[in-house]
Amino acid sequence: MKxxxxxxxxxxxxxxxxLPLSLAFTSPVLAxxxxxxxxxxxxxxxxxxxxxxxxxxHLALALSDNPEVRTFAQTMIRDHEAVNKAxxxxxxxxxxxxxxxxxSQTLNSNxxxxxxDLAALRGAEFDHAYAxxxxxxxxxxxxxxxxxxxxxxxxxxxxxxxxxxxEIFKGHEHHAEMMVQKLK
Amino acid sequence: MKxxxxxxxxxxxxxxxxxxxxxxxxxxxxxSRFANAAGNHRExxxxxxxxxxxxxxxxxxxxxxxxxxxxxxxxxxxxALDGEWDTQELIQGQSHSLVVTQEMAGEYYCLFHPHMxxxxxxxxx
Ligand SMILES: [Cu+2]
Numbered sequence: 434m435k436x437x438x439x440x441x442x443x444x445x446x447x448x449x450x451x452l453p454l455s456l457a458f459t460s461p462v463l464a465x466x467x468x469x470x471x472x473x474x475x476x477x478x479x480x481x482x483x484x485x486x487x488x489x490x491h492l493a494l495a496l497s498d499n500p501e502v503r504t505f506a507q508t509m510i511r512d513h514e515a516v517n518k519a520x521x522x523x524x525x526x527x528x529x530x531x532x533x534x535x536x537s538q539t540l541n542s543n544x545x546x547x548x549x550d551l552a553a554l555r556g557a558e559f560d561h562a563y564a565x566x567x568x569x570x571x572x573x574x575x576x577x578x579x580x581x582x583x584x585x586x587x588x589x590x591x592x593x594x595x596x597x598x599x600e601i602f603k604g605h606e607h608h609a610e611m612m613v614q615k616l617k
Numbered sequence: 618m619k620x621x622x623x624x625x626x627x628x629x630x631x632x633x634x635x636x637x638x639x640x641x642x643x644x645x646x647x648x649s650r651f652a653n654a655a656g657n658h659r660e661x662x663x664x665x666x667x668x669x670x671x672x673x674x675x676x677x678x679x680x681x682x683x684x685x686x687x688x689x690x691x692x693x694x695x696x697a698l699d700g701e702w703d704t705q706e707l708i709q710g711q712s713h714s715l716v717v718t719q720e721m722a723g724e725y726y727c728l729f730h731p732h733m734x735x736x737x738x739x740x741x742x
Contacts, residue, residue: 504728504729504731507729508729508730511691511692511729512690512691512692512729515690515691515692515708515709516690516691519690519709594690597667597689597690598690600667600668600689601668601689601690601691603668604668604730604732604733607732608730608731608732611731611732
């Protein structure tokens with residue numbers, strides 16, 4: 434639970450560091466437990482997390498001239514769209530709909546702030562902030578998927594999909610790490 | 618789920634066939650260890666799964682065929698480091714075959730996930 438709290442704080446503040454600490458600590462998130470979400474709520478969180486990364490990537494394509502950053506952003510769009518499509522197909526097959534919940538809402542409102550901050554940057558400054566944010570974001574989401582979601586998902590097919598997704602997102606984390614190194 | 622994966626793998630392994638005069642079905646991935654009989658070009662399979670080329674290294678002869686099949690949800694490519702050859706984008710379940718040329722010896726990667734690496738070694742006849 435302690436670990437979870439730190440993951441959520443990371444998801445909330447990420448690396449721009451501009452969220453006041455008090456906001457992070459009074460965040461209602463800490464009153465709720467991600468490990469208690471049901472499969473359909475977990476699916477909604479993952480879907481939201483995918484879409485957030487796709488939005489960051491579109492921002493990068495609009496603002497960056499760095500080929501490294503652009504290739505990475507295109508991969509994020511391609512992969513997260515593919516994973517979302519697989520998730521929607523599976524939910525459709527199961528006759529289910531993802532359920533909105535506190536964690537999806539927290540992720541979404543935090544991402545608004547990050548997008549505003551990123552959008553104010555240009556050139557190497559933007560590239561560096563985008564890359565650092567991608568690394569932190571994938572780290573935090575992977576942590577959540579691996580330790581809170583996968584152990585708690587009940588449906589076997591949903592679990593299998595999350596395991597495949599995790600492999601892809603770990604690849605992204607590694608890719609982001611290489612990108613951060615190169616941009617130093 | 619697991620059974621399906623095993624079954625799918627068995628089908629794939631069975632698809633590694635000898636191309637050429639004999640057309641014999643060889644149900645073994647250890648094929649690359651066998652000496653290449655003159656005139657018999659072979660087909661090798663590289664599966665892309667969990668962001669890895671499997672097998673990562675392949676020993677082949679000029680004229681053999683390599684088929685890459687993507688088992689991941691995310692699209693991938695197999696592309697020469699210098700861009701000389703390329704499977705183009707493979708979505709899940711899609712495959713692409715290339716006939717091995719002298720120039721294909723060496724490392725290759727995935728355009729979308731540059732840390733994914735594979736290697737082709739040429740067997741001298
Ligand atoms: Cu790839």
